[in-house]
Amino acid sequence: MSDPKGNSLRPEKGASVSRRSRAKSAAAPKAAHDMRGRQDPAAPKPKTARGEATRRAILSAAEKVIGEQGFNEASIGSITRAAGVAQGTFYIYFASKDDVFSELVADMGRMLRHAISEATAGIANRLDAERAGLRAFLTFVAAHPELYRIVQEAQFVDPKAYLAYFRTFAEGYREGLAQAAQNGDIRAGDADIRAWALMGIARSLGEYSVVFGSDASIDEMVDTAHEMIVHGLSAPAADGDGDA
Numbered sequence: 001m002s003d004p005k006g007n008s009l010r011p012e013k014g015a016s017v018s019r020r021s022r023a024k025s026a027a028a029p030k031a032a033h034d035m036r037g038r039q040d041p042a043a044p045k046p047k048t049a050r051g052e053a054t055r056r057a058i059l060s061a062a063e064k065v066i067g068e069q070g071f072n073e074a075s076i077g078s079i080t081r082a083a084g085v086a087q088g089t090f091y092i093y094f095a096s097k098d099d100v101f102s103e104l105v106a107d108m109g110r111m112l113r114h115a116i117s118e119a120t121a122g123i124a125n126r127l128d129a130e131r132a133g134l135r136a137f138l139t140f141v142a143a144h145p146e147l148y149r150i151v152q153e154a155q156f157v158d159p160k161a162y163l164a165y166f167r168t169f170a171e172g173y174r175e176g177l178a179q180a181a182q183n184g185d186i187r188a189g190d191a192d193i194r195a196w197a198l199m200g201i202a203r204s205l206g207e208y209s210v211v212f213g214s215d216a217s218i219d220e221m222v223d224t225a226h227e228m229i230v231h232g233l234s235a236p237a238a239d240g241d242g243d244a
Contacts, residue, residue: 055093057083062100067146071157105154105161108147115140126180131226138218141206
């Protein structure tokens with residue numbers, strides 16, 4: 001390597017060793033600082049109720065801060081302030097802001113699936129279950145608008161978590177639709193495409209409500225969407241008397 005005038009920039013052997021030694025010594029404190037308080041990503045969850053409560057407080061604060069400010073603007077300091085804990089406490093439970101973001105995406109998936117499962121438990125008819133599931137989804141989204149925005153942002157911040165979120169939903173949805181068709185509750189059709197289409201309806205209505213701030217009530221959205229799911233967009237056929 002040379003400078004523009006052609007003079008060699010290679011240091012003498014002794015100088016090189018000395019500089020490397022100084023660089024190594026200077027880097028050591030920084031490396032030690034970076035490692036302090038950072039847990040292994042595979043570290044176990046808190047073993048005490050108090051530890052789990054602190055972890056949940058951090059997650060709840062991160063949901064609000066990241067959901068309102070966006071991933072890039074939110075800081076660990078603002079999250080810990082909102083949680084009422086010291087900044088160093090954050091690193092006992094999470095390795096980084098990326099780590100807590102991924103956990104929030106997974107957390108929403110778990111909580112939402114649980115909410116829908118509870119809402120549809122005991123409903124034998126698949127179409128009735130669709131209505132109850134859509135209502136549970138929109139109710140959850142209305143209660144957790146920041147979390148919904150985080151899942152949307154995950155497409156760019158953490159694509160792996162974003163794909164896992166929707167693929168997990170799609171897998172369960174597909175199985176349920178296939179079983180309903182086999183039982184004769186709904187007509188036969190491609191369960192995979194149907195699952196993604198129905199998920200798309202729910203996702204768009206969630207965005208319509210949270211992101212665009214629609215004034216439509218959950219009842220209005222559920223009734224209109226469910227009527228379309230059950231009957232499609234075709235005009236009703238006329239009967240023998242000419243009445244629709």
